[in-house]
Amino acid sequence: MARVAIDNVCKSYGDVEVLHGIDIAIEDGEFVVLVGPSGCGKSTLLRMTAGLESITGGTVSIGDKVVNNVPPKDRDIAMVFQSYALYPHKTVAANMAFALRMQKMDPKIIQQRLDDAADILGLTPFLKRYPRQLSGGQRQRVAMGRAIVRDPQVFLFDEPLSNLDAKLRVQMRTEIKELHQRLQTTTIFVTHDQVEAMTMADRIVVMNDGNVEQVGTPLDLYDNPRNLFVATFIGSPAMNLINGHYDASDNCFVSTAGDRQELTFVPDVEDGKSVIFGIRPEHLDLAETGISATVSVIEPTGPEIMVFIRIGGESGVVVFRERHDFTPGQMIYLRPAGDKVHLFDPESGMRIDSK
Numbered sequence: 203m204a205r206v207a208i209d210n211v212c213k214s215y216g217d218v219e220v221l222h223g224i225d226i227a228i229e230d231g232e233f234v235v236l237v238g239p240s241g242c243g244k245s246t247l248l249r250m251t252a253g254l255e256s257i258t259g260g261t262v263s264i265g266d267k268v269v270n271n272v273p274p275k276d277r278d279i280a281m282v283f284q285s286y287a288l289y290p291h292k293t294v295a296a297n298m299a300f301a302l303r304m305q306k307m308d309p310k311i312i313q314q315r316l317d318d319a320a321d322i323l324g325l326t327p328f329l330k331r332y333p334r335q336l337s338g339g340q341r342q343r344v345a346m347g348r349a350i351v352r353d354p355q356v357f358l359f360d361e362p363l364s365n366l367d368a369k370l371r372v373q374m375r376t377e378i379k380e381l382h383q384r385l386q387t388t389t390i391f392v393t394h395d396q397v398e399a400m401t402m403a404d405r406i407v408v409m410n411d412g413n414v415e416q417v418g419t420p421l422d423l424y425d426n427p428r429n430l431f432v433a434t435f436i437g438s439p440a441m442n443l444i445n446g447h448y449d450a451s452d453n454c455f456v457s458t459a460g461d462r463q464e465l466t467f468v469p470d471v472e473d474g475k476s477v478i479f480g481i482r483p484e485h486l487d488l489a490e491t492g493i494s495a496t497v498s499v500i501e502p503t504g505p506e507i508m509v510f511i512r513i514g515g516e517s518g519v520v521v522f523r524e525r526h527d528f529t530p531g532q533m534i535y536l537r538p539a540g541d542k543v544h545l546f547d548p549e550s551g552m553r554i555d556s557k
Contacts, residue, residue: 204265204278204355204388205230206251211260213246213412220246221412223260231386233379237399238409238435244392245360247409251390252281252358264356280349281358284365286341288333295320295329298347312351319350322381339370346381357382359391363398375402396436400424408432424482430551433480433544439508442486442518444479444493445548448472455479455545459514461493466540467556471547477554480544483508483521489537495520497532511536 206228213221221243228234236244249255251262253274261268269277288297295316302312320326323343333341342362349357359378363371379402382389393399399406400420408415408423408431416428427433433441446457450473454464463479471477486493495511495518502508502525509520509528520536528534545554 205263206356206388206390207261207263208247208251209261209263211247211250211262212258213243213250213255214258219258219412221250221258224412224414226407226414226417228388228390231388233382233389233391233402233404234407235391235393235399235403235405236407236409237393237396238415240394241411242409243412244394244409248358248360248390248392251356252279253277278355279358280352280354280356281360282342282345282349282362284361286333286345286365288341288344290333293330293332294325294336294344294347297333297344298325298351301348301352315351315353319347322350322384323347323377338366339374342366342374343377346378350381350385355388357387357389359389361393362391363393363395371398378402397438400436406436408435410435426553427480427544428553430478430480430546433546433553437482439483439519439521441480441482441544442513442520443546444481444513444516444518446477446479448475448477448545450474455543457493457514459494463493463538463543464540465543465545469545469554470557471545471554476548478546478548480546481538482542483519485539485542486520486536487539488522488526489535492535492537495534495536497528497530497534499530500528 208224208226211221211224212219224247238244246255250257257270261270264277298319299312299316320329323346325343325347328340363374366374375398403420405417405419406423407417410431416423416432423432423436427436444457446455448469448471449456453468454462456462493513495513497509498512499510500507507522507525511518511520547554
C-alpha cells in the first residue's frame with residue numbers, strides 16, 4: 203500500500219490543454235473515486251497515474267517516489283479496465299496468473315496467490331473454465347483477480363462496471379467495496395456514475411473540464427456543494443434550482459414568480475442581488491403556503507413517489523415517501539426545510555455562505 207500524490211499535474215495534446223493543474227492527495231489505504239461527465243479528464247488522469255499517458259507538467263508520486271518517467275510495469279500498480287481484456291484461449295487460472303508467470307515468479311508463490319485471489323472473489327469453481335463460459339460479472343471478477351494476484355501498492359479502476367447490467371452493477375460495486383475493506387489497498391476508481399461514486403468512495407473528487415471542482419466525503423459533497431456544478435451533478439434526482447433575488451428587509455429569498463421564502467441564515471450578499479435558491483428534492487414538504495408549483499408528471503418508484511413540477515418557468519422534482527394522490531396540472535405549495543437551503547451566485551456559480 204502507498205500514498206499517491208498528484209501535484210499540479212497538467213496534460214496537453216498540442217496546443218489543447220485538457221488537465222489544468224490538478225492537485226489530489228490520496229492517503230495510504232484510501233478508496234478515492236474520480237467522478238465527472240464524459241470528457242472531464244478523469245480517465246486521462248488515471249492513465250497518467252498508471253504511466254499509460256505522458257505527463258505534460260507537474261508530478262505524480264507513489265509512496266515516496268516520483269514516477270513521471272517510471273515505466274508502468276515498474277510502478278507497482280494494477281489496473282482494471284472497462285473492457286475485461288481477457289485472453290479467450292486461456293483458462294481463468296491462466297488469465298489470472300499470466301502476469302506473475304511473465305515475471306518468472308516461483309510457481310508455488312503463483313499458486314498460493316492464485317488460490318487466495320480465487321477464494322476472495324468466489325472464482326475457485328471456475329478456474330478451469332474459459333472466458334466464453336463465464337457471465338459478465340464473472341469475467342469482471344477474473345479481471346479483478348488478475349490485478350489482486352499482483353499484490354500491488356495501488357489499484358486503478360477505469361469504469362469497470364460500465365459493461366454490466368443495472369442489477370449486476372449494484373452487486374459488483376458492493377463486492378469491490380468489500381474487497382477494498384478486506385485488502386486495504388490504496389484504490390483510485392473512475393466513473394461517470396455519481397451513484398457509484400456516492401456508494402463506494404471514502405472521498406470523491408468531482409472533475410469538470412479538466413479541473414477539480416471539489417474534494418470531500420460523499421455526504422459532505424451532498425450536503426455542502428461548493429458550487430452549482432457539484433450541487434447538480436451529485437445527487438439523483440439533482441438539486442432543484444430556483445432563480446430570484448435576496449431581500450434583506452426580512453431576510454428572505456424572492457423567486458421570479460414572487461414567492462417569498464424566509465431564510466434561516468443571513469447570507470453574505472447585497473440586498474436585491476440576484477441569487478439561485480437550491481434545495482434537494484427530499485427536503486421539500488407539502489404546505490398550505492410556500493413555493494407554488496404545478497405538477498407535471500408523477501413517477502411511483504415503490505418506496506417513494508417522484509413528482510416532477512414546474513416552478514415558474516423552471517422544472518424541478520420532489521420526492522415523497524407518503525403516497526399522495528396528485529394529478530397533472532395540479533397546483534401545490536411546498537415548504538423547504540430551512541436548514542437544507544443553499545444560495546448560489548448566478549455569475550460565478552459559487553455557493554453563498556452566511557455572514
